[in-house]
Amino acid sequence: MKMKTFGVEQWMDEYETAATYNLGETCVSPLSLHALLSLTDTDEQTFTQKMLTTRLTYGNIVGAPELRAGITQLYQNLTPENVVTTHGAIGANSLVLTTLVDPDDEVVVVTPTYQQLQSIPETIGATVRLLALKPENDYLPDIAQLKTLVNDKTKLIVLNNPDNPSGSLMPQEHLQRIIEVAKSVDAYVLCDEVYRHLTQTDTYSPSVIDLYDKGISTSSMSKVFSLAGLRLGWVATHDEAFMKTILSHRDYNTISCGVLDEMVAEVALNHKDTLLKRNRDIVRKNLAILNDWVNSQPHISWVKPQAGTTALLHYDFALPSEQFCDQLFKQTGVLLVPGAEFDIEHALRIGYAFESKELQTGLDKLSEFMTGLN
Incomplete structure (x- = not known):
């Protein structure tokens, strides 16, 4: 390939x-790890002893329950059953795209963005239509252009919010307009939200899955929580059928994430x-x-x-x-x-x-x- x-x-x-x-x-x-434990007032001796005595077997296959519960607190109205852990957001994106996209599908992807989101659907053989983010539009998706790119073969619209590399952030009203376009052709919306929460104001930045039942959010502990070395991410969605399919596909490339990585991430999310x-x-x-x-x-x-x-x-x-x-x-x-x-x-x-x-x-x-x- x-x-x-x-x-x-x-x-x-x-x-x-x-x-x-x-x-x-x-x-x-x-x-x-020392800085994380100090910042969160976690007893270092107790935590490190727990790590030293934890057996290095496979962890909970879909992610430690406490960790998944912590991830739900980053969204609205989410349950642990709506979350599965992955090897970073890069693993989450790859898993979603290879699970969802078939060669005869059409996929709309914003550009510029993280290249993975465009190149994997292209490699699968799907028709990829690019939605250009332009400086004159503050690097926000042009809704009128999006409408011209979708049709009844559009399986998926792929977003990156906040966007890498531009740093643009779609407000809820803009995201809702994209969702309305997706609904018109019954398409999924995958949103790479790995930079979500790193905002210049303290207002809540909505996730696509807060607003759309066929929305899919990917994220990780890397950017927002300064723990890229854990290589720990997740997929979150309310779509039960898609979650069931993704869990089946995940057996081929993940099985489980590291038990020690999940222990550290749990501490971070408990003090998010x-x-x-x-x-x-x-x-x-x-x-x-x-x-x-x-x-x-x-x-x-x-x-x-x-x-x-x-x-x-x-x-x-x-x-x-x-x-x-x-x-x-x-x-x-x-x-x-x-x-x-x-x-x-x-x-x-x-x-x-x-x-x-x-x-x-x-x-x-x-x-x-x-x-x-x-």
């Missing part, structure tokens, strides 16, 4: 480990408000830093992100984005992701959710680099 090269992941694989200033990072400043406050404070502080920097740059423009941890920076130099980022890295040690990895040219994806000092220093290095391009 041939698949397209996964552009953004290949770029990160090549450059990330050697970066001095990793401005390509998308997770909020990662936590150690504490972690959300920490991480929202980080992204809000750093977005302000990034906003000030963008406003000082004559060659940079953007649509300011509303949520998540990433932004798209557009530049007016003639240099193609891969060449720009490669030269930047070699001269300064600053890692950015070329817009070309998202099929956008003369643009850069930047992450802003790590340590503020590293962000500011990396931006200063980027400014110096661009001065040399004049």
Whole structure:
């Protein structure tokens, strides 16, 4: 089975480990186990003793009951039976797409987005219709265009909210309008919500499954909870028939997630408000830093992100984005992701959710680099 090269992941694989200033990072400043236990006032000796004495067999096949109960608290009107754990959100997306999509189906996918959401349906042989997110629309899906892309063969509409790489966030009214289009052709809506809750305000950001019985949410412990090393995600849906099918398919590639990973995730979700406050404070502080920097740059423009941890920076130099980022890295040690990895040219994806000092220093290095391009 041939698949397209996964552009953004290949770029990160090549450059990330050697970066001095990793401005390509998308997770909020990662936590150690010690830091997590301290932040949540969890007795470290008791917890580590529990880990040391836990037998390393298969865990609960569909996910530890306590963990699934914790995940339900991130949504409205959800039960543990509506949730199954996976190997990260990347595993959740793959499982949903390979379970749901057949070669004769049609799938609508927003672009730019995480390439997996587009490339897997293409590899299956489905007809993939791209719904372009444009800066003039604040990178929100154009409902009129969406209506022209769906028909009675449309099995699935795929969204990413908040969007990676643009940082756009669909308000509930916009999401509801998309759902109405999906209902008109009886389509599922898969929404990769891995950055959900990392908002610039404290208002609740609705999930697609809060609003639609054929909605499917995927997410993980990586971005929002700073625990990417757990490699733990989930699929959530109210559609009982689809959940039954996905559990059958899951036996072929997952069986269960790690028992120790689920124990750590349970602690985090039991103290979700504490972690959300920490991480929202980080992204809000750093977005302000990034906003000030963008406003000082004559060659940079953007649509300011509303949520998540990433932004798209557009530049007016003639240099193609891969060449720009490669030269930047070699001269300064600053890692950015070329817009070309998202099929956008003369643009850069930047992450802003790590340590503020590293962000500011990396931006200063980027400014110096661009001065040399004049």
